[in-house]
Amino acid sequence: MINLLPSEEKQKLLLEKKKKLIIIFGIVFLVGLICLILILLSIKFYILADTDYQKSILAQEQKSYQTTDFVNLNNTVKKYNIILAQLDSFYKKEIYFNQALDVITSVKTPKGLYLKNFSLNRNANGTIQASVSGVSDTRENLLIFKKNIEEGSEGYPNIKNPSFSNESWISPKNVKFSVTFEIGQNEK
Numbered sequence: 001m002i003n004l005l006p007s008e009e010k011q012k013l014l015l016e017k018k019k020k021l022i023i024i025f026g027i028v029f030l031v032g033l034i035c036l037i038l039i040l041l042s043i044k045f046y047i048l049a050d051t052d053y054q055k056s057i058l059a060q061e062q063k064s065y066q067t068t069d070f071v072n073l074n075n076t077v078k079k080y081n082i083i084l085a086q087l088d089s090f091y092k093k094e095i096y097f098n099q100a101l102d103v104i105t106s107v108k109t110p111k112g113l114y115l116k117n118f119s120l121n122r123n124a125n126g127t128i129q130a131s132v133s134g135v136s137d138t139r140e141n142l143l144i145f146k147k148n149i150e151e152g153s154e155g156y157p158n159i160k161n162p163s164f165s166n167e168s169w170i171s172p173k174n175v176k177f178s179v180t181f182e183i184g185q186n187e188k
Helices: 007-064 068-093 097-106 139-155
Strands: 113-122 128-138 159-164 173-183
Touching (some): 128 139
16 A cells, blocks of 8 residues: 655654554553552551451460469479479589599509599599599509500590609609599590
């Protein structure tokens, strides 16, 4: 088809066509925006209604938990929780004497050497500081015992840093000795 309109008329028609398209797109955009606003408002009102409903249920449940039986039960549970926390703290600080004594007695003692006193203290790092004193009939037996403890510290990784007092080596006979060392916890 041949368009015989003058160019001014063609421009006017094209301009009107563009205006109509802009108006249509504007109306579609506004309708979509209005629909989106209405959808968001309906969601907001639904959520507000649901939260009010949940708050009322929560208030009813809180009232049911304020009965004297529940308050007494709650106080009892709190009291036992405090006791359990104290027991846990006590057991964390506990010294396992049987394990420490087992480590000490696992070191071979020669004949003529007698262990008399034991002192066990728990350090902050979880190890046990042990002090053992006793009497040996000869210095040679004490040297054997020292060797056994030092070998024990290698054979028994729980024994660490054995140290004999200087007075332990003065007398050749009837030696009164004292040794300190650390005992680590057994790996389980």
